[in-house]
């Protein structure tokens with residue numbers, strides 16, 4: 001799918017309501033799809049009612065996405081492009097149009113997908129994506145109040161009268177000088193300026209603060225140093241009768257000084273006190289002047305608004321103790337601080353001299369293990385000592401110099417900044433991680449922007465609010481006198497915040513980076529953005545918007561979708577969630593199986609009709625005729641535990657959580673309650689580091705007990721198995737290696753001398769060189785971004801002709817990669833190792849996947865099950881720990897049944913399983929449940945429940961228990 005169309009902002013700019021009117025047929029006629037054959041679709045004919053909420057469901061691989069995205073959305077985009085221009089039509093020749101006879105009645109289609117895809121730019125935040133930042137900035141510019149960067153006093157724009165008023169306190173009879181700044185420049189330049197002032201009748205100047213006559217100026221304005229030149233406009237004795245003369249002089253001074261002037265008042269001691277004056281924005285106290293701000297100056301994405309130190313990222317790379325020191329039993333001499341040993345020979349000699357000098361002066365023992373050194377010594381070594389100086393070897397020369405020691409990390413940062421060697425940079429990069437910018441404290445904005453406050457909040461404070469807080473604040477602005485003239489802008493801001501709130505994103509802050517959102521969250525942010533745009537007559541296609549959302553938030557999400565529908569739009573949602581299906585106007589079930597066994601519409605109608613339907617699997621679950629309860633056996637809860645103690649990372653409230661070893665534990669809780677922080681950021685990170693030696697910094701916690709009982713750790717996440725078309729299920733599971741061995745052992749291959757490498761599309765030899773084995777070539781499509789089309793030389797087969805002539809059971813290697821897993825099981829049943837790997841894939845419900853299907857087309861759930869499958873092929877699972885992040889994502893009940901059986905097998909073979917999950921059936925099937933909450937964000941992070949699932953349902957304080965009561 002093209003990323004451009006999935007991004008709310010881009011979509012908005014191209015799908016104007018006018019375009020939709022041009023394309024929309026009679027308002028009530030349904031969308032009529034006929035002869036859809038994309039992927040596994042079997043000549044599908046279907047009508048989708050307009051202005052209604054339609055849910056498409058079905059088991060994985062049944063053709064839901066092929067119908068919603070690859071047919072409906074693809075054809076909608078094509079029809080839209082076709083309406084644009086002849087030039088676009090020319091481009092379309094090369095865009096493969098979906099394999100469908102026709103789709104009638106289709107309005108412009110906007111896909112709101114989950115993939116954060118091209119939007120991992122760290123500058124993109126919830127506020128920028130939703131345009132909330134754009135709507136907020138003008139309010140601050142219009143109604144905000146600035147303070148002086150020097151002393152914090154108010155900054156105001158001042159009139160001549162304001163300036164005169166500020167001089168009223170000067171006692172009558174005081175001698176005054178009214179002065180205007182002229183220039184700061186080289187004496188030669190200033191001499192010319194002085195001559196010009198003389199011609200215009202001025203007689204006195206001030207050079208570097210000293211008053212001189214015009215004649216004396218020549219003697220002072222010499223040399224090479226830059227000097228400051230001012231002109232004395234008038235000399236007055238203060239008094240009521242002199243007020244109008246002072247006003248005239250001041251006006252002249254402001255003209256000469258471009259809105260700036262200075263009044264000197266003589267004090268009793270004969271000194272001159274300076275009163276800086278300005279018509280610009282100026283500090284009421286010290287007179288410091290400021291440039292006016294415009295909305296861009298409040299944006300971290302604009303040079304004038306960005307923090308000058310971090311460029312608006314809010315973070316800088318910093319050396320981290322947790323990355324630099326992996327083995328605390330080493331001493332300084334053993335090289336405990338790893339990056340300290342990275343550099344040229346010359347640098348290392350100096351560094352050794354430094355540590356030797358420090359060891360004598362702090363003092364400490366260079367041979368003592370790091371963990372046995374006093375904490376203060378370790379801190380001085382890494383971070384420096386501001387309290388005293390040391391005699392240290394200099395950068396140049398021999399003699400030690402008396403100097404402050406800034407610490408190894410400061411030295412390393414200097415080396416990192418100044419090195420020209422790319423390999424050294426890369427090595428040093430390993431020991432660094434992003435940490436908060438020390439200048440803006442992560443606020444991203446320049447000091448001037450931060451000094452502008454509206455009702456006591458600056459822009460960064462506002463963006464740091466959670467969505468409900470920001471909404472409440474924006475409401476209070478309605479009565480703020482300075483905001484009233486901009487009521488329309490304020491209301492626009494309030495509305496957008498309300499949509500985000502209703503989409504169930506209550507715990508997100510506005511400054512949260514889009515790249516750090518889960519797929520489901522990113523999709524809900526885009527959904528709210530679309531609501532804010534208020535488009536009418538659009539067909540929206542969504543992919544599982546309930547993902548990652550706690551059951552108690554489903555109601556809000558459904559509410560947002562219905563609002564979008566009620567604006568006059570058509571919604572098509574691929575979804576597995578029970579609440580969503582029951583709330584739909586119309587249900588479509590694809591099936592009956594996956595891949596070649598799927599691709600048919602097996603039910604279409606209302607949710608009620610579905611419940612009564614004889615053959616619908618969805619109807620069976622909706623009505624309760626089918627259930628997952630009791631599908632897997634419970635295992636008695638083990639007496640030994642993994643115990644995470646004193647967890648305080650993010651919002652965790654110093655909790656201690658127990659995970660029984662050898663059991664299946666479900667970790668649940670509302671979104672933002674701290675589930676991932678506990679299970680991923682702390683437990684997984686420590687396990688990955690201690691057991692797998694991964695370079696990860698774990699979240700804050702006091703310690704973990706029981707890890708010594710774990711021999712291996714695997715995080716089974718939904719990260720793609722690869723982003724390029726080069727990785728696929730065959731390469732990921734090792735099946736590709738077995739296929740290459742098999743093909744290279746065939747008689748023809750032997751005759752021609754083809755080794756296994758000949759059958760790889762990653763190296764030269766057997767692959768097609770036109771596409772370098774990709775099978776496709778990229779085509780720049782302007783409107784659609786980059787699109788891939790089949791390679792003209794090999795027609796997508798990825799290998800050259802000679803290679804393809806080698807056949808096994810009549811199949812070339814390219815054709816073998818085109819087999820589904822289920823087909824391959826049959827063909828390779830005589831190859832035991834191949835057959836075993838293939839059967840495992842079938843068991844996890846991936847029988848419909850093609851062996852060579854590009855990894856970038858697999859869903860997160862499919863990638864996760866591929867990883868599980870490759871784990872399953874191990875023999876021994878005792879002492880293994882698996883952490884799974886929302887494994888039911890994208891799964892129909894029938895698929896979840898397969899997944900549960902798989903987890904049961906792993907558990908019964910001795911593995912410890914920890915599953916972060918919202919799905920009621922998985923929570924109830926677990927042996928042990930931990931619930932975090934009770935809410936998301938700062939008030940969450942507590943352990944609401946710990947125990948067996950039966951108790952959860954009885955726990956009144958548990959939002960999960962209340963939300964998943966059995967039907």
Ligand SMILES: [Zn+2]
Pocket residue numbers: 148149150151152153283284285286287288
């Ligand atoms: Zn000031």
Ligand SMILES: [Zn+2]
Pocket residue numbers: 307308309310311312313314315437438439440441442443444445
């Ligand atoms: Zn900064």
Ligand SMILES: [Zn+2]
Pocket residue numbers: 768769770771772773774775776791792793794795796797798799
């Ligand atoms: Zn090719």
